[in-house]
Amino acid sequence: MTDLNLAFRLARPGFSLDVSFATSGIGITALFGYSGSGKTTLLRCIAGLEQADYGRLTVNGQVWADDTTFLPSHRRPIGYVFQEANLLQHLTVEGNLNYAIARQRSQNNVIRKQEVVHWLALGPLLKRRSMQLSGGQRQRVAIARALLTNPELLLMDEPLASLDIGSKAEILPYLEKLHSELKIPVLYVSHSPDEVIRLADQIVLLSQGRVLATGPVNEILTRTDLPLAQLEEACACVEGEITKHDREYHLTYVKLKGGTVAISYRAAEPGTRVRVRISAKDVSLALAPQQQTSISNAFPVRISAIAQAADPAKVLVKLDMGGDSFLAQITRLSADTLGLAVDKIVYAQIKSVALMR
Structure with a gap:
């Protein structure tokens, strides 16, 4: 059974989005494409932050958007991880996590605080404030905070883009661990082939606001008619x-x-x-x-x-x-x-x- 099904059409000056695809309710689906392909715009449509000219979105059989329905962003049980961690500066790591728990939007697929702390190795950091954390540590806390809202869908918008090479190397193993632990769909925006290869189960390949192809990672990587096979690092x-x-x-x-x-x-x-x-x-x-x-x-x-x-x-x-x-x-x-x-x-x-x- 497919648990995420969507279609969006949106026209803006100099850019249009016209996408449609379905993906599984478990695992990581990478939205891959270069700058200007529409990845972040699509994520904003899914989150309800951008209202498309036409939108259809169902998650786990629940309609979030169609011809007669538009669930506002604050009522959509999503976790959203941005490029920047955006932690609450006046709170400790544990305070940031508790803030998320207090704002849980769904009682399905309950993700417990101790599980997230274990998955992301946050135990030694709980009493620190965000300014005492490295870039990689801050992003781990941001991911934990998104998970503790108890989402039915996790959106990750290039979560490693603002990190240096060392911080990326630090956080990737934790993302790999989450891949095996999470039982909810994850949409992961990236323009990094290496991240996609390490993390994703499925790829949605975007170009200029259109879907070029969707499918399992290796199927898309090895299709000689698609751009990924033409890369130097194919x-x-x-x-x-x-x-x-x-x-x-x-x-x-x-x-x-x-x-x-x-x-x-x-x-x-x-x-x-x-x-x-x-x-x-x-x-x-x-x-x-x-x-x-x-x-x-x-x-x-x-x-x-x-x-x-x-x-x-x-x-x-x-x-x-x-x-x-x-x-x-x-x-x-x-x-x-x-x-x-x-x-x-x-x-x-x-x-x-x-x-x-």
């Missing part, structure tokens, strides 16, 4: 399961649909579900298995598509490995020399695989 993001560790060589083995890959050792129990990233630039192709090579991750794959890359000297080759798709970015010369064609079986050599979560 990659695939596939799910797998840790099977074993090799302590001598400091390796961890992850089983994917079409084979097992070796990554640098990660302390996790066998059976743990993980997400791995395969960069298109780290994949080379051969017509036969290679001997005496330093590349340990090599698999037979089927070519499912070939497309011109943004660089005219290169092509994108979409590969199918047991149902998982990933990309190889190689030169046109190499593609012609190897005689690559759709449905041909080749051998993919993956130089490195990164564990995302």
Whole structure:
């Protein structure tokens, strides 16, 4: 059952929004697009902060907006995390959290204070005031405060955009933890491919106020007709399961649909579900298995598509490995020399695989 269904049309001088999509009631849906694509405007429409010329929004079967209904913002059970934390300066961290609890709008999916404090590791910070916190700490408190309003929908508008690299690295693991703990839908606005790959389950790809595509993360990442595949950092993001560790060589083995890959050792129990990233630039192709090579991750794959890359000297080759798709970015010369064609079986050599979560 789809728990979030929306459509909005809005016309403003120099910009128009015309979007429609549905997504699951659990997990993170990334609204991805570059500046001016309409991400924040869409979020404001969902929050009721912007009244569209036409709007339809249902959450968990409840109508928030349609031809005859417009639920005002203060009656919508949402949590909203902005780019800036906007904490109440005169209150401690605990005071900010208690302020949110006092303003809970829904009795469904009750999120308890001790759970949020644990998820976001706020225990040591509870007695501090906001000016005593780092940027990453302030944003963790802002996320906790949004959650403690007991929302049925969490909106996050580029929550890492104002943070430096160190603060982003600090907060991302907490966002990953929330991904596994929350039982409500999350709409996460970003123009950072790395954030989307690490956090999202679904992507809604926006451009100039329109939806280019929606779907599971890896499906959108590896569609050669979409902009993400044309990026310099084009990659695939596939799910797998840790099977074993090799302590001598400091390796961890992850089983994917079409084979097992070796990554640098990660302390996790066998059976743990993980997400791995395969960069298109780290994949080379051969017509036969290679001997005496330093590349340990090599698999037979089927070519499912070939497309011109943004660089005219290169092509994108979409590969199918047991149902998982990933990309190889190689030169046109190499593609012609190897005689690559759709449905041909080749051998993919993956130089490195990164564990995302």
